[in-house]
Amino acid sequence: MLALLLACVAIALTFTNKSDGTNEDYERKFDDLEKKVDDHEKRINNVEPEVITRPEVEEIKPVDAFQISIYGGYGFAEKALDGDDNTYMLTKSHQNPWMALNLGGFYRSYHVTRVVITNIKLIGANGSARSQNLRVGVTNTRPTVGQALALDAYDLCEEKAGQMADVETVYCPDEVSGRYLIIQFQTTNYMNLAEVKIYGYEIYE
Numbered sequence: 001m002l003a004l005l006l007a008c009v010a011i012a013l014t015f016t017n018k019s020d021g022t023n024e025d026y027e028r029k030f031d032d033l034e035k036k037v038d039d040h041e042k043r044i045n046n047v048e049p050e051v052i053t054r055p056e057v058e059e060i061k062p063v064d065a066f067q068i069s070i071y072g073g074y075g076f077a078e079k080a081l082d083g084d085d086n087t088y089m090l091t092k093s094h095q096n097p098w099m100a101l102n103l104g105g106f107y108r109s110y111h112v113t114r115v116v117i118t119n120i121k122l123i124g125a126n127g128s129a130r131s132q133n134l135r136v137g138v139t140n141t142r143p144t145v146g147q148a149l150a151l152d153a154y155d156l157c158e159e160k161a162g163q164m165a166d167v168e169t170v171y172c173p174d175e176v177s178g179r180y181l182i183i184q185f186q187t188t189n190y191m192n193l194a195e196v197k198i199y200g201y202e203i204y205e
């Protein structure tokens, strides 16, 4: 009888142990699965979204400036970059007169975002009225002093028909970039501008 009882206890213990062991296995596997799910969620939550950063837009100081011609030996292009509205660049009279601003030398290219151009004021309405059909663009090809510049010789940012305002702001689309900023009037006249300010950022290629 005792032997039978012991046998029953042994069987019961064995069954219990076996049962507990199986549950532990399942619990362990469940814990492992939970941990994997947690790890996976952490990985998903920790993935930083892809951020496309754009460089800071700042004023671009051209390294040099030139134009189709210089009127009277004093209307140098640099006078449109001296911060003084009372000094101005002046060309002789041409068909589609232009000026160009070298944004950074041989190895640099820029995305220009906007250009603020101040018309001449010193010689009154007659001077301002010369500035007709403004065109602003960008190119990597240096224009040649003394030569006409074709209207399609550069990537156009924007053109504004009619007489230019006292201060005109021109915007360039994202895909336009280059080494030289071109300012041109689609008219036949002298070109005289008091100031040009250029904003954008350097492109590293």
Ligand SMILES: [Ca+2]
Pocket (backbone or CB within 6 Å): 079, 080, 081, 082, 083, 084, 085, 086, 087, 088, 194, 195
């Ligand atoms: Ca000036």
